[in-house]
Amino acid sequence: MTTATAHRLLNVDFCGVKFKNPFILASAPPTTTGEMIMRAFDAGWGGAIIKTLVPEGEPVLNVAPRLASLPYGKNRMAVLQNIELTTDRGVRVWLKEIGQMKKRYPDHVVIGSIMASGTMKKEWQELTKRVQGAGADMIECNLGCPHGMPERGMGSVCSQDPEITKHITQWVKDVATIPVMIKLTPNITDIKVTAKAAQAGGADALATVNTVAGLIGVDLDKIEPLPSVSGHSTYGGLSGPGIKPIALRAVCEIFKATNCAISGIGGVGSWQDAAEFILVGATTVQVCTAVMHWGYRIINDLCEGLVNYMEGHKFNSVAEMVGLAAQKITMHESLDRSYRLVSSINKDLCIGCGLCYVSCQDAAYQAIKWDSKKREPTVEEEKCVGCGLCSHVCPIDYCVTMKRSNVALKKQH
Amino acid sequence: MSGLTHSVKRPAKERVKDWKEIQKDIPINLAYAEATRCNFCYEAPCIKGCPAGVDVSSFIRRIAVGDFSSAISIIKESNPFAGVCARICPAEKFCIGECRSQFSTSPLDIASLQRFAADMELLRGVRLPEIAQAGKGKRVACVGAGPAGLACAAELAKRGYRVTVFEQNKRPGGMLTYGIPSYRLSQDIVDTEIAQIKKMGVAVQTEKKITNVKKLKAQGYAAVFVGTGAWKSRWLDVPGTDLDGVWDALEFIDAAKFNKTKPRVGDTVVIFGAGNTAMDCAGTALRLGAKRVIIIYRRGRAEMPAWDCEVLCTFEEGTEFMLLTAPKRILGKKKVEAVECIKMKLGPADESGRPRPVPIPGSEFTIQTDTVIQALGQETDPQLLKEFGLTADKRGCIKTRADGLTSIPGVFAGGDAVNGGATAVEAIAAGRKAAEAIDKYLRKK
Ligand SMILES: Cc1cc2nc3c(=O)[nH]c(=O)nc-3n(C[C@H](O)[C@H](O)[C@H](O)COP(=O)(O)OP(=O)(O)OC[C@H]3O[C@@H](n4cnc5c(N)ncnc54)[C@H](O)[C@@H]3O)c2cc1C
Ligand SMILES: Cc1cc2nc3c(=O)[nH]c(=O)nc-3n(C[C@H](O)[C@H](O)[C@H](O)COP(=O)(O)O)c2cc1C
Ligand code: SF4
Numbered sequence: 086m087t088t089a090t091a092h093r094l095l096n097v098d099f100c101g102v103k104f105k106n107p108f109i110l111a112s113a114p115p116t117t118t119g120e121m122i123m124r125a126f127d128a129g130w131g132g133a134i135i136k137t138l139v140p141e142g143e144p145v146l147n148v149a150p151r152l153a154s155l156p157y158g159k160n161r162m163a164v165l166q167n168i169e170l171t172t173d174r175g176v177r178v179w180l181k182e183i184g185q186m187k188k189r190y191p192d193h194v195v196i197g198s199i200m201a202s203g204t205m206k207k208e209w210q211e212l213t214k215r216v217q218g219a220g221a222d223m224i225e226c227n228l229g230c231p232h233g234m235p236e237r238g239m240g241s242v243c244s245q246d247p248e249i250t251k252h253i254t255q256w257v258k259d260v261a262t263i264p265v266m267i268k269l270t271p272n273i274t275d276i277k278v279t280a281k282a283a284q285a286g287g288a289d290a291l292a293t294v295n296t297v298a299g300l301i302g303v304d305l306d307k308i309e310p311l312p313s314v315s316g317h318s319t320y321g322g323l324s325g326p327g328i329k330p331i332a333l334r335a336v337c338e339i340f341k342a343t344n345c346a347i348s349g350i351g352g353v354g355s356w357q358d359a360a361e362f363i364l365v366g367a368t369t370v371q372v373c374t375a376v377m378h379w380g381y382r383i384i385n386d387l388c389e390g391l392v393n394y395m396e397g398h399k400f401n402s403v404a405e406m407v408g409l410a411a412q413k414i415t416m417h418e419s420l421d422r423s424y425r426l427v428s429s430i431n432k433d434l435c436i437g438c439g440l441c442y443v444s445c446q447d448a449a450y451q452a453i454k455w456d457s458k459k460r461e462p463t464v465e466e467e468k469c470v471g472c473g474l475c476s477h478v479c480p481i482d483y484c485v486t487m488k489r490s491n492v493a494l495k496k497q498h
Numbered sequence: 499m500s501g502l503t504h505s506v507k508r509p510a511k512e513r514v515k516d517w518k519e520i521q522k523d524i525p526i527n528l529a530y531a532e533a534t535r536c537n538f539c540y541e542a543p544c545i546k547g548c549p550a551g552v553d554v555s556s557f558i559r560r561i562a563v564g565d566f567s568s569a570i571s572i573i574k575e576s577n578p579f580a581g582v583c584a585r586i587c588p589a590e591k592f593c594i595g596e597c598r599s600q601f602s603t604s605p606l607d608i609a610s611l612q613r614f615a616a617d618m619e620l621l622r623g624v625r626l627p628e629i630a631q632a633g634k635g636k637r638v639a640c641v642g643a644g645p646a647g648l649a650c651a652a653e654l655a656k657r658g659y660r661v662t663v664f665e666q667n668k669r670p671g672g673m674l675t676y677g678i679p680s681y682r683l684s685q686d687i688v689d690t691e692i693a694q695i696k697k698m699g700v701a702v703q704t705e706k707k708i709t710n711v712k713k714l715k716a717q718g719y720a721a722v723f724v725g726t727g728a729w730k731s732r733w734l735d736v737p738g739t740d741l742d743g744v745w746d747a748l749e750f751i752d753a754a755k756f757n758k759t760k761p762r763v764g765d766t767v768v769i770f771g772a773g774n775t776a777m778d779c780a781g782t783a784l785r786l787g788a789k790r791v792i793i794i795y796r797r798g799r800a801e802m803p804a805w806d807c808e809v810l811c812t813f814e815e816g817t818e819f820m821l822l823t824a825p826k827r828i829l830g831k832k833k834v835e836a837v838e839c840i841k842m843k844l845g846p847a848d849e850s851g852r853p854r855p856v857p858i859p860g861s862e863f864t865i866q867t868d869t870v871i872q873a874l875g876q877e878t879d880p881q882l883l884k885e886f887g888l889t890a891d892k893r894g895c896i897k898t899r900a901d902g903l904t905s906i907p908g909v910f911a912g913g914d915a916v917n918g919g920a921t922a923v924e925a926i927a928a929g930r931k932a933a934e935a936i937d938k939y940l941r942k943k
Contacts, residue, residue, distance in 0.1 A: 357563070390563060
């Protein structure tokens with residue numbers, strides 16, 4: 086196991102708040118109660134964002150089922166859809182629990198998540214004051230939930246409009262004495278616009294993504310959309326491994342467009358995922374679906390894997406890593422056209438399945454020859470454009486790779 | 499035998515020609531494919547299946563998520579002989595036997611995954627565990643550098659004690675070195691893992707036979723661990739055992755492993771016994787050039803004490819099994835020439851609960867042979883217990899409490915010397931448990 090000294094590499098400073106590691110439980114089912122959050126702290130999580138609070142008097146009536154998943158391969162939840170509302174536990178209960186958590190876990194970060202509509206100035210400010218009064222270290226404004234709440238002017242409709250995003254941020258900042266983070270929806274054409282609006286409103290940090298709007302599937306026997314609540318459904322929010330590329334792009338875009346600290350969210354389940362979010366601009370990383378799948382215990386894999394990675398790359402802190410890959414995102418026009426690659430098949434590893442051949446034949450440039458008797462593929466380098474498809478379809482790790490080449494590409498007509 | 503083992507085992511015809519390990523290295527893609535089959539069960543039963551308590555499901559997950567250095571650290575947390583056990587554990591009886599995937603597809607090949615993690619560490623460089631504040635001042639002696647003694651020493655070193663291991667033999671490792679042939683466990687692996695234990699600060703003094711444990715305490719060792727194993731070979735006293743060409747199993751394996759001129763076995767080798775030691779002698783004899791190797795056992799297949807995987811390996815390599823057959827005499831002038839045997843049948847159960855073999859009168863026959871190996875297993879040496887002044891249990895093993903404390907205060911014991919001869923991993927578990935008890939005992943003092 087990695088040593089305690091090594092684990093110090095994971096310490097982060099996020100808008101002045103100290104985290105022992107960058108891993109935060111996102112506002113979601115894993116943070117349904119204070120008791121659960123404290124168990125997560127015992128397991129090693131650096132911080133937690135309570136399940137979103139709405140103003141007292143706003144009804145929160147959940148349905149069953151509220152989850153549906155898209156299994157893919159061995160993964161039972163490659164994408165998860167939820168139509169869950171905000172917390173159905175009272176404001177007062179939560180305020181008490183925030184106090185208890187901070188008393189028992191002063192070194193762990195407790196973040197209050199709050200939500201109201203774009204016209205409820207008083208409610209935003211009251212929730213802010215009450216949550217910070219209870220002892221929370223930070224506030225996250227949930228402007229991103231795409232189901233249910235938008236019907237009442239709350240959630241994603243707020244961060245789909247830069248003007249609303251800005252004035253909510255200002256209202257909250259006007260009364261906040263602790264750092265304020267704005268959680269943005271990815272369900273928008275250009276997330277840079279709302280990110281800049283939040284920054285203009287005074288946001289200390291940005292968090293993205295909240296769930297991606299979607300419809301997970303249809304029950305073909307009953308002819309009902311999923312998740313089917315007694316025959317009917319509603320569009321929901323997608324999370325889990327399948328949304329990671331969408332989330333990475335969102336984080337990278339707002340990192341390059343603003344100066345705010347960023348909390349990256351969306352499909353994080355492994356230390357590699359976390360490292361990627363950090364390298365495109367996140368300082369902290371939030372996790373929901375992976376914890377719903379495997380439990381709080383995955384924090385050990387996340388921390389130790391990240392420490393080992395950091396040691397391997399000689400990074401002295403998470404801060405040093407933030408955004409290193411984001412800097413390498415450029416215009417398509419600027420990419421190097423002289424960089425020539427061709428496919429290379431390792432004959433020792435090849436099991437003769439022929440998938441590379443089929444894919445090149447039917448979806449690329451017919452640059453792989455196939456010996457049916459020997460079941461052996463061979464690359465014709467002068468025909469290979471280096472697209473990389475064969476290396477992705479090959480079922481054997483490290484068998485088909487892309488290598489540099491001097492062989493000129495023969496023009497096909 | 500579970501999934502992976504099959505695709506990484508060398509074919510019998512090829513492997514009997516050399517002393518290289520039967521199992522090939524595990525390629526990264528196979529390890530990954532196997533690791534990603536893991537369900538990551540809640541309260542993972544594989545962990546309970548491992549006598550040493552290795553956190554199996556966590557280390558497999560680390561392989562699945564591509565963090566190989568954490569994988570091996572997790573294993574070594576509970577077992578300093580990760581590479582050794584990956585090769586020789588009867589894992590089907592332990593972790594693999596508990597794997598829930600056996601109820602859907604097939605159990606994970608946990609042993610191969612452990613081997614992969616251990617081999618990766620050798621390739622990428624070893625990371626030693628964190629040592630508690632070195633030298634709490636107290637010194638502890640371990641008698642015997644087998645897996646029990648060394649595991650105890652490693653655990654005590656981690657907890658900050660200064661440990662010296664005394665070993666009577668020239669090389670450390672106990673039965674790992676002198677009992678298990680190199681085609682099952684390369685000596686390099688044993689030596690490397692012992693070197694890692696030494697790097698943790700454990701001193702190993704070889705060719706130092708201990709005859710008196712109380713004297714060790716007088717020399718300033720605050721506590722003593724006795725891990726002296728079970729080295730007394732059982733011997734079938736039939737006429738002719740003094741002829742040239744009759745070997746004791748352990749001496750035979752030792753000579754084949756370490757002597758400059760390998761033992762000459764001739765064309766035919768007859769082995770008495772059907773335990774793991776007998777299987778190892780058969781494989782060794784084949785690799786020494788014997789053309790025909792015959793295992794003689796007085797009961798049937800179901801009663802053979804060797805593990806199924808060992809029997810299968812031996813069978814694959816071409817050893818003949820003469821079951822329900824007992825040797826009566828070894829014939830020859832100066833050298834072994836033949837063995838006279840008699841056929842047996844199974845009668846009602848004896849004290850051991852197994853059917854008693856009964857000779858069939860008039861069924862005698864002889865087998866021409868050049869070598870005879872006595873491989874009936876080993877037991878704890880009663881002489882040693884007497885010398886040490888330790889109380890014995892009914893079977894003649896050292897009597898201890900559950901935590902390893904013997905009849906002498908401050909003296910603990912574990913491994914084959916206590917259980918009468920079992921497995922390396924159980925010896926390791928006992929050594930570690932005793933280390934914990936020693937730590938508790940010395941803190942109180
Ligand atoms: C042929 C054979 C094959 C086996 N195969 C397997 C296998 O595949 N898998 C498996 O798990 N187990 C196997 N075992 C069993 C396994 O090797 C033992 O269970 C294990 O080594 C026991 O460890 P130990 O430390 O208790 O004793 P040992 O390994 O026997 O070590 C005891 C040590 O104490 C030393 N010693 C004894 N008396 C003294 C003294 N007075 N002073 C100083 N030193 C002393 C001995 O020289 C020896 O080095 C096999 C055993 C044999 C014989
Ligand atoms: C069942 C469920 C309920 C959620 N509830 C909330 C919520 O109350 N407030 C909020 O800000 N986000 C909520 N989210 C969104 C998550 O916090 C997170 O942004 C999203 O799931 C993406 O991260 P992931 O891929 O790690 O799950 C919820 C997600 C799920 C799956
Ligand atoms: S996880 Fe299953 S048992 Fe638990 S609340 Fe949901 S439906 Fe019920």
